[in-house]
Amino acid sequence: MGYYSNFEITIANEKASVEEIYEPLSQLTGYGVNYLNDETLFLSDVKWYDWENDMIELSKQFPWAVIEVSRFGEDTLDWEVALFINGKEFNKSVEHVKPITILKNDPEVQQAI
Numbered sequence: 001m002g003y004y005s006n007f008e009i010t011i012a013n014e015k016a017s018v019e020e021i022y023e024p025l026s027q028l029t030g031y032g033v034n035y036l037n038d039e040t041l042f043l044s045d046v047k048w049y050d051w052e053n054d055m056i057e058l059s060k061q062f063p064w065a066v067i068e069v070s071r072f073g074e075d076t077l078d079w080e081v082a083l084f085i086n087g088k089e090f091n092k093s094v095e096h097v098k099p100i101t102i103l104k105n106d107p108e109v110q111q112a113i
Contacts, residue, residue: 002047003047003049003073003074004045004046004047004073004074005045005046005047005048005051005071005072005073005074005078006042006043006044006045006046006071006072007041007042007043007046007048007051007069007070007071007072008036008040008041008042008069008070008072009021009025009040009041009042009043009067009068009069010039010040010041010067010068011039011065011066011067011068012066012067012068012083013065013066015064015065015066016062016064016065018035018038018039018040018041020062020065021041021058021062021065021067022041024058024061025041025058028054028057028058029043029046029048029051029054031043031046031048051069051071052082052089052091055067055069055082055084055089056084056087056088056089057087058084059084059085059086059087059088060086060087063085063086063087064086065085066083066084066085067083067084067085068081068082068083069081069082069083069084079093080092080093
């Protein structure tokens with residue numbers, strides 16, 4: 001058992017590239033890291049519970065890089081994004097709004113009701 005998540009990891013500035021962090025990230029996580037595209041690394045269905053602490057440590061190795069991580073948990077509404085810069089973390093959970101909620105709050109829909 002355990003909780004699985006998917007991770008997308010990119011470099012959000014031009015001072016570094018994902019190629020630089022590929023091998024250290026693989027070693028740190030113990031998981032196989034894949035390229036999603038030229039700019040994004042991807043870890044799929046992993047139980048990486050210490051990802052925040054690990055990313056803080058990785059960002060210390062690359063203090064010039066702004067490392068962006070999007071974590072998508074196995075629960076539909078479990079999504080968060082974080083930036084790691086020189087050993088510091090800036091994290092935010094993302095709130096999902098169901099499209100029907102947006103529609104119900106639309107003035108045209110309210111008038112039609």
